[in-house]
Amino acid sequence: MPSLVLVYGASGHTGRFVVDELVRRGLAPVVAGRSVERLQDVVRAHPTLPRRVFDADLDAAQALGGVGVVVNCAGPFLDTAPALARAAVQAGAHYLDVSAEQASVRDLYRDLDAPAREAGVAVVPAMGFYGAVADLLLTAALPDGAAAEEVDVAIGLDRWWPTPGTRTTGARNTAPRVVIRGGEVVRLDEAPPAPRTWEFPPPIGTAEVVAVPFSDVVAVARHLTVGELRSWLSTAPLADLRDPATPAPEATDERRALLTGRDIYAVTAPIVAEGVVRLLDGRHAVPGALAPAQAFDARSVLDDLVAGTPDLALTLDA
Numbered sequence: 001m002p003s004l005v006l007v008y009g010a011s012g013h014t015g016r017f018v019v020d021e022l023v024r025r026g027l028a029p030v031v032a033g034r035s036v037e038r039l040q041d042v043v044r045a046h047p048t049l050p051r052r053v054f055d056a057d058l059d060a061a062q063a064l065g066g067v068g069v070v071v072n073c074a075g076p077f078l079d080t081a082p083a084l085a086r087a088a089v090q091a092g093a094h095y096l097d098v099s100a101e102q103a104s105v106r107d108l109y110r111d112l113d114a115p116a117r118e119a120g121v122a123v124v125p126a127m128g129f130y131g132a133v134a135d136l137l138l139t140a141a142l143p144d145g146a147a148a149e150e151v152d153v154a155i156g157l158d159r160w161w162p163t164p165g166t167r168t169t170g171a172r173n174t175a176p177r178v179v180i181r182g183g184e185v186v187r188l189d190e191a192p193p194a195p196r197t198w199e200f201p202p203p204i205g206t207a208e209v210v211a212v213p214f215s216d217v218v219a220v221a222r223h224l225t226v227g228e229l230r231s232w233l234s235t236a237p238l239a240d241l242r243d244p245a246t247p248a249p250e251a252t253d254e255r256r257a258l259l260t261g262r263d264i265y266a267v268t269a270p271i272v273a274e275g276v277v278r279l280l281d282g283r284h285a286v287p288g289a290l291a292p293a294q295a296f297d298a299r300s301v302l303d304d305l306v307a308g309t310p311d312l313a314l315t316l317d318a
């Protein structure tokens with residue numbers, strides 16, 4: 001397996017965090033995307049890194065020659081993931097993305113498990129804040145993969161300054177959101193739970209939350225036995241998200257300040273980078289299309305994340 005890593009969507013807010021994080025870990029990723037112009041900033045920041053420009057759905061297999069791990073940061077993933085993940089598998093490369101979109105993750109599990117097994121590679125979507133964190137935490141908290149009757153995933157954010165990619169993804173992602181009820185993946189809108197309050201640790205404290213499930217539901221359903229999974233998100237960031245006047249987040253040169261566990265975009269980089277290094281050094285599960293905690297040892301990923309990200313604190317009652 002070649003050790004070359006390619007970051008697609010490297011021009012984006014998240015893609016640039018990911019490139020920075022991989023470089024910090026001693027790798028020299030290929031910076032890639034659909035537009036030479038849009039890649040200029042990341043190329044200026046890392047002039048020695050190789051670069052490739054191609055459309056996700058055009059000639060991608062050819063563009064992935066010599067690549068061992070593809071990291072897709074270009075969302076909406078409903079648009080980019082199907083072709084890019086398939087091209088990665090065809091090129092014999094592992095594939096990671098940071099999709100929060102349930103439908104995109106579900107489609108990759110459905111369409112690429114058999115091809116990935118045949119190619120001997122891992123396809124691991126949802127390796128970002130939304131997706132991997134809940135899947136890793138729940139898996140680490142359950143002794144030896146035991147079943148859980150009821151799970152609440154509660155995400156407390158004080159605000160959400162969305163990137164253009166987040167806004168486009170929200171508009172593009174019209175698939176009905178799903179949760180787990182009666183052990184089955186079902187549509188949330190069949191019986192959405194009423195908003196409630198949730199006690200978060202400081203500094204969030206008591207906050208109103210509403211049911212907003214992300215890709216972690218699909219990842220958890222892939223490998224854990226759960227009777228009911230409820231997903232909650234604090235309402236303050238939702239108001240930010242719905243307000244077109246909310247500013248975009250600061251540029252990536254603020255990275256050090258944002259890598260404190262207080263920024264969903266910044267913290268996604270070390271999460272997906274953990275996936276990259278584990279795929280490169282063989283610390284991953286059998287091939288196939290896998291949930292984050294299926295592909296990687298959940299406890300060890302979380303421990304390494306906390307160890308490598310000073311202000312990220314995770315408490316596990318396992």
Ligand SMILES: NC(=O)c1ccc[n+]([C@@H]2O[C@H](COP(=O)([O-])OP(=O)(O)OC[C@H]3O[C@@H](n4cnc5c(N)ncnc54)[C@H](OP(=O)(O)O)[C@@H]3O)[C@@H](O)[C@H]2O)c1
Binds near residue numbers: 008014099127169
């Ligand atoms: N799971 C999580 O926790 C998590 C965390 C962070 C981000 N995300 C997701 O990651 C995605 C990117 O977010 P971002 O914050 O980085 O947004 P962003 O700063 O607006 O960047 C979007 C990136 O996607 C690329 N892109 C979009 N559509 C494309 C297409 N059809 N073909 C090729 N490239 C395309 C853009 O390329 P150009 O520059 O050429 O336009 C750019 O590189 C979003 O879907 C977001 O929801 C998820």
